[in-house]
Amino acid sequence: MSKSKNSSQKSQTDDLIGAALVIGGGIAGIQASLDLTEMGFKVFLVEKTPSIGGRMAQLDKTFPTNDCSLCILAPKMVEVFRNPNIKLMTYSEVIEVSGHAGHFFIKILKKPRYVDEDKCKGCGDCASKCPKIEAPNIFDMNLGRRKSIYIPFPQAVPPVYLIDSDMCLFLNKGVCRVCERICEAQAINFEQKPEEVQIEVGAIIVAIGFDMLASKLPDNWGYKYENVITSLEYERILCASGPFEGHVLRLSDEKEPHKIAFIQCAGSRDFHIGIPYCSSVCCMYTAKEAIITKEHSNSSECYIFRHDLRAYGKNFYEYTQRAQDEYGVKYFNSKISKIVEDPKTKDLIIKYEDLDDGKFHDLRANLVVLATPLVPSEDSEKVAKILGINVDKYKFFKEKTLYDKLSSEQEGIFLCGFCQGPLDIPETVADASGVANKVSTLLYLVRNTLLKEKVVSVPEKKINLEDEPCIGVMICHCGINIGKYVDVPQVLEYIKTLPNVTVAVDNLYSCSSDSQTRIKELIAEYDLNRFIVASCTPRTHEKLFQETCEEAGLNKYLFEMVNIRDQCSWVHMEQKVDGTKKAKDLIEMAVAKSRLLKPQKESKLSITPEALIIGGGISGLIATLNIAIQGFTTHLVEKESKLGGNLNNLYQIFPGYQKASEFLEPFVNKVKSHSNINIYLNSNITEIRGYIGNYDVIITTKGNKVNNIKVGIIIVATGANELIPETIYNYKKEKNVITQLELEQKLRKENIEWLDNIKSITFILCVNSRQKEGITYCSNICCTNALKNINILKKLKPDLALILIYRDLQMSKKGNEEFYRDSRKNALFLRYSLDKLPIISKTKNGKFNYKITLFEHNLKGEVEFYGDLIILATPMIAPENFKELSKMLKVPQDQSGFFLEAHVKLRPIDFATDGVFLCGCAHWPKNIQESIAQANGAAGRAIRILSAKEMKTSGLVAEVIEDYCIGCGKCADVCPYNAIELIEVEKTFEDYTLCLKKSNINSALCKGCGTCGVQCPNSAIFISHFSFKQINAMIKAYLKN
Amino acid sequence: MKIVEKSDKKQVKKDREFKPNIVCFCCNWCSYAGADLAGVSRFQYPASIRIIRVMCSGRVEPAFILKSFKDNVDGVLVTGCHIGDCHYISGNEFTKDRFERLMKILKYLGLKDRFRLEWISASEGKKFAELVTTFTNQIKKLGPLNNI
């Protein structure tokens, strides 16, 4: 019996393919691909445009940190490019899919670039000589121009040109071929034809992103006028590498606009044009664009026309407040009727109703930026058809269930990012890790079956530091990119004369594969122990040359790279003499450093393949299950006596109205019955020691039972609490003033007699949140919860009077806007503002318990009504005990007390400390759907580590020279990764022993930034590859003559 | 023949004109990428700087600046990611502190105008080129360091 089971498992494995297809190369596709390879799967990344990067590459900055978008994205793009297990197929489209989950057959059409991807060096000589009149630059939202042979943007990946076949003179008229003559690398190939490629994969991820709807907008938004642009167009204008080089100019006269109006919801939430949903990110990016405009020119005036303010994420609401308070951005709570142009000045007149004073006004602006709706990519229906999946009524891809947005209805096909529904970048990134996890749960049996392992056949050379350095130098002409502006032969002759330079050569293209062979030959022939390449930028090419050195048996840290193209020949095109001198200096400085280079060891770290999940709410349960299913022992610690967390207190859940208890049950049962899962109820973590891959944890269960476990990773899923509004609205004294959770608990009792005496219920939203002081944030989920409860109550007792008092309604995300419109019929909606809070007083005699007095913000008048029960929607807050955990785990909290992720945009579920991850409400208040997706993400991030048997640490680390260390601990104070600890070391002097404090750096955690080395008062820290001596030698070499 | 001589003289004169020697530290993630972008975009600037790449601006020791001046470098630039953008979370905040303190010493030594700390993002190629140009001009005005 068991035998047949085995063989069936075997045949099951036989049919599984350990590879995935990712469609779409935006941030979603990039993150999913990178995670997948780390989990042991091969990836085919198919992108329809010529470069990966997607929409995020077009943004100038990102909210709410104002991080430069490309700064954080570009390294990831390069990582994809260099990853041997990602087959990048740009300018390609999936045209046919067959097969089933675990084994799909895919046909991909590769469009001709007319440029050989392997030969093109991205120098751009072709474009500079291309005679064709310039075409609109799509990357710049058609604001800038480009040639018909072009690269989409300077940081494009792959960094390869292509020919626009509609524009090219030769392809259309049969004359020209200038590029072909110019290209030194002979990369132009007019013979290229569309090519069909067939692949087989086990799973498919769809991440095709969104488009910005503008041209189809109704006329009243005025998009047809020159000075009315979309926010994505404005991003390009703001960007330092955009069409105006970062100068804020308007299109009609290329003059700086003084008054800029930003219009939110320009088309979104508009049932007439078929976009009933809220695009979810516009409130925030508009605030960002206004802030950045003010940073560009403080004298400019920025006006934001808003409807509701939906600033629901971490630090979002505060950010919109800063825009007003610090930057002087003016918000109008308004409805726009129309935007018209003044034909003489090309200014715009915005006709609007100010909802604060109820009157109609005109505002004249020099430039109008529309936050137009973000809509599904125009390809979505086509792609859906090819894949055999469904789209929803908005044409976003349809998710499997309301609570599983990462899966499509088709098994083995997963959804990620904006193509499933509106969301922001951090959520996209978390979802990307989540879908990678989904793929991994499907294909874990064939993990690591298709990965290319690098095999180095030549053993590493032993280097004695006392040995004379023998340095080889290769200087690149880069076609004519360097050679034309720098006198390479002269540089070469000079470099040959330097001490320790054993051999120096020049060549046409150092990055070509024959050059790699050459480098290896040189190292062998001259027995070199250092190597230098002087060519382009190490940011894209260092890894390639390092690998070549390794293949020749040279430790990769003995390689050094000099940038004489991007930072020399290309920026000194008219200064050949000085440029040549500079190239000589730069290489000479590198030679000086090279002499002092040391081989660095990349040590291997074993990983305990077990996981610890802290918190047994829905996030913790999902994370636990996902890890256990893939074969890893998982320890789940819950402080209460029961699994389920906050769901144990809810009645029905949003948006499906299932009973929370029924929803929860199958998850709890699965966790309880899974053989890989150990559950610790009534338990707390009392000690954590160690680091990624190797944590020792002590779990203490009530009654002082102590468990010691060893785990490789930890996921924090501790949830959050509802604020108890002790002092507000007389909550403490009045038994009929209750919180939303208390209402849910009342509803949970099947018996609803308590409703009998109640005729009217009032919900007050934003209680004690979104304030100037105290709790400043929007808690994200209270609005939808309140509406859900209103609908439930109305159903239970149809003649109940329900009143909802709100400030702004947070109804972002797919479906919620309609849910809100639909719920309107069940309650009376009244609006208040922060400066005039509603007043609740007790009635003495009458039929009702309370009188509520309110200044209705939209009506501009006082309203009075009566109620029996008041429901306070208070925010979710971080529980007190986070502090303790944060100390134990050495991870930070944000100013609101929630756990602080490593990077708010691109590492939303990691902590800065490697090996510890985060999900659910412990990160930020979120609903069930979002918690589940994020828990999948956290599981995915963890699986990367658990599934690798060992980890390689980087050689770029700091090391303590123990004899110099005085144990002051200053280094530990500045280390952002908690990689440094003070340990006690025994030192014996003749006949007595002393216990000394010494700093100890964990190379598994160190990222090599070097800050500790600078902080050390006694120069006791050696920063490998960037040591004090090495940098000093470079400075010295510069002006030695 | 004569013409050649004349142009030679011109060249000699041009060569004698003061060309500052400047060391520029760039962090690997933002400012080095900004310098690369200046190149990719072909923004021209004087060939007066020599870039030393470090992983983070937090690696740049104040001693490196003093050492540079001691070795007769005419000016030093330190560049890093914008505050909040540091690849290592907070490295550049330490940089900022350290160089504010160093500034006091440089003021005392009369070197403060020969040093500058700037934040450059990966998309600010233009800003990088302009920074080098204006800083070079500033140093030109001050003259060579050994003249002081």
Ligand code: FES
């Ligand atoms: S990495 Fe750029 S300043 Fe730290």
